[in-house]
Amino acid sequence: xxxxxxxxxxxxxxxxxxxxxxQEIVQEYLDRDIDVQELYTALFQRSLYRVxxxxxxxRLSVATEHLATSITEGLMTLVYPRIFNTDRTGKSVVxxxxxxxxxxxxxxxxxDTFEMYGWDGYFLGADTPLQDLLHLVDSKSPDAICLSLSxxxxxxxxxxxxxxxxxxxxxxxxxxxxxxxxxxxxxxxxHYPEVTHIDSLASLEAFIKSVSN
Amino acid sequence: MNRIQDFIDRHAxxxxxxxxxxxxxxxxxxxxxxxxxxxxxxRYFSEIVIDLSKRFRFQDLLDDPSTPHPLxxxxxxxxxxxxxxxxxxxxQRILIMGQHDVQEMEKLQKEILSLNKHLSNLTRExxxxxxxxxxxxxxxNQFLGMAAHDLRKPxxxxxxxxxxxxxxxxxxxxxxxxxxxxxxxxxxxxxxRLIDEFLDVSMIEAGRLELNLQHLHLVDVIDEALRYVRPxxxxxxxxxxxxxxxxxxxxxxxxxxxxxxICNLVxxxxxxxxxxxxxxxxxxNDGPMVRLSVRDMGMGxxxxxxxxxxxxxxxxxxxxxxxxxxxxxxLTIAQRIVxxxxxxxxxxxxxxxxxxxxxxxxxxxxRTGADHD
Numbered sequence: 001x002x003x004x005x006x007x008x009x010x011x012x013x014x015x016x017x018x019x020x021x022x023q024e025i026v027q028e029y030l031d032r033d034i035d036v037q038e039l040y041t042a043l044f045q046r047s048l049y050r051v052x053x054x055x056x057x058x059r060l061s062v063a064t065e066h067l068a069t070s071i072t073e074g075l076m077t078l079v080y081p082r083i084f085n086t087d088r089t090g091k092s093v094v095x096x097x098x099x100x101x102x103x104x105x106x107x108x109x110x111x112d113t114f115e116m117y118g119w120d121g122y123f124l125g126a127d128t129p130l131q132d133l134l135h136l137v138d139s140k141s142p143d144a145i146c147l148s149l150s151x152x153x154x155x156x157x158x159x160x161x162x163x164x165x166x167x168x169x170x171x172x173x174x175x176x177x178x179x180x181x182x183x184x185x186x187x188x189x190x191h192y193p194e195v196t197h198i199d200s201l202a203s204l205e206a207f208i209k210s211v212s213n
Numbered sequence: 214m215n216r217i218q219d220f221i222d223r224h225a226x227x228x229x230x231x232x233x234x235x236x237x238x239x240x241x242x243x244x245x246x247x248x249x250x251x252x253x254x255x256r257y258f259s260e261i262v263i264d265l266s267k268r269f270r271f272q273d274l275l276d277d278p279s280t281p282h283p284l285x286x287x288x289x290x291x292x293x294x295x296x297x298x299x300x301x302x303x304x305q306r307i308l309i310m311g312q313h314d315v316q317e318m319e320k321l322q323k324e325i326l327s328l329n330k331h332l333s334n335l336t337r338e339x340x341x342x343x344x345x346x347x348x349x350x351x352x353x354n355q356f357l358g359m360a361a362h363d364l365r366k367p368x369x370x371x372x373x374x375x376x377x378x379x380x381x382x383x384x385x386x387x388x389x390x391x392x393x394x395x396x397x398x399x400x401x402x403x404x405x406r407l408i409d410e411f412l413d414v415s416m417i418e419a420g421r422l423e424l425n426l427q428h429l430h431l432v433d434v435i436d437e438a439l440r441y442v443r444p445x446x447x448x449x450x451x452x453x454x455x456x457x458x459x460x461x462x463x464x465x466x467x468x469x470x471x472x473x474x475i476c477n478l479v480x481x482x483x484x485x486x487x488x489x490x491x492x493x494x495x496x497x498n499d500g501p502m503v504r505l506s507v508r509d510m511g512m513g514x515x516x517x518x519x520x521x522x523x524x525x526x527x528x529x530x531x532x533x534x535x536x537x538x539x540x541x542x543x544l545t546i547a548q549r550i551v552x553x554x555x556x557x558x559x560x561x562x563x564x565x566x567x568x569x570x571x572x573x574x575x576x577x578x579x580r581t582g583a584d585h586d
Contacts, residue, residue, distance in 0.1 A: 066326055070326070070329050070333075073329070073330070074333065076333075076337075077333070077336050077340070080337065080340035080341075081340065084340050084341050084344035085344055085347075088348070104330060104334075108337070115341070121341075123334065123337065123338075125334045126327075126330055
């Protein structure tokens, strides 16, 4: 269980760019067999949202924000031995950031969650060109496609990707999510009945369980 | 005006220097002092410039004051940094202004962030691939174990019936038929041994190597193992010489498994030896360990092959002298058994100078029921 006190301690170290101190905290949680979703949401996501907030208040610099992101991404590798060693279900998923979208941690958490449930994930990182996404979906015929959106103003590109995906893939459900939808954008998704908005890792887990059953 | 100048002087994040026409610094702003990390007044500008080619001349800057000059400076953190310098000729004095190239820094930052993301994604892929490979390896071991288990019974039947035929019908058979039956007998024994090796490897790789440790004398284990290989030595006319110290302590050993290791090392030594050669087996104290060595007079092993000898499915280091072809699991199994005892196995050899396998085992008790991963 991640307490507020432990979170604050971690967040302070993260903002100060203390990679090793952060790693020590995360490793301790992993040694205590913490639930990965809790680690991702109550520590990584919460601290990065806080960093973003501090940046928006001009209380820390872009460089500090980048450093915090890089440290977090590095810390996620500590979790990999656990998430990739689960039994495989034979299902696969393509997880991608859309073009012009440079925040990939959320998408990576989504890909990791699928892996934990035994899905084989194809993770395309930040700023993935639409053609690359279409090509991978076409060649892998995944059972689900996830698109991540952090910046609200990229919604037109997301809609473009959804429309284009229908030219190569008509079966797999498309899940969209990300920080962008905290400021709106879900209404427009109602015009795309095949698209589901996932608002949290808990919702994602619920979706995976529903599909697996 | 002076207040503005003072404000800029104090707070501008750029190097501001005033020098005479020879480049001797007369004034430096706080940022310059802090950045370079030492007192600048009275030093020459050329002293803070990194000039590995020894071509820097302050006068060249003065000759071309309108052009920005990228120059590298040693910072307080001892990291060279390149700043863009601009000069203003004030007559008796020169104003020098050094700035970071912001566009270059931004480009660098963007590239580093992009590379870091890429690296992080590759690390993720590597973990993903490792897990896939581990799963495939597990499947391979399961297959190996199941196949070996299923083959064991029919091969056992063939061995038993061949031996019955050899014992009961030999008097009625001609030499040719008896010889053929002898071939079948040896071939099935080889097959049985190979199947046992497959089973051993599949169990070891699945992390199911369990030791049944007992207080034993290593020499007794060696004596028992040599009983199995003496017929082979006699057949190849190879002399086995056993030497051991009298004061060897009793140890915690799994006798049958360690016997398997010794059989493997000694039979390998015999098989790689020329006819009428000798094999030496030595056992002696070595500090807190007991060291066993098996030396032969064979062709020796090259450096390259030594590195792969203990890996599964690697062929033995040299061609054997009698044309045997084996899968090459014996040394892998030997290594895992020795390591499970808390010991070490290695080889010393040069081509054409024979080979010597060494095994060290702790002479102090180790925990019982140790699993080897």
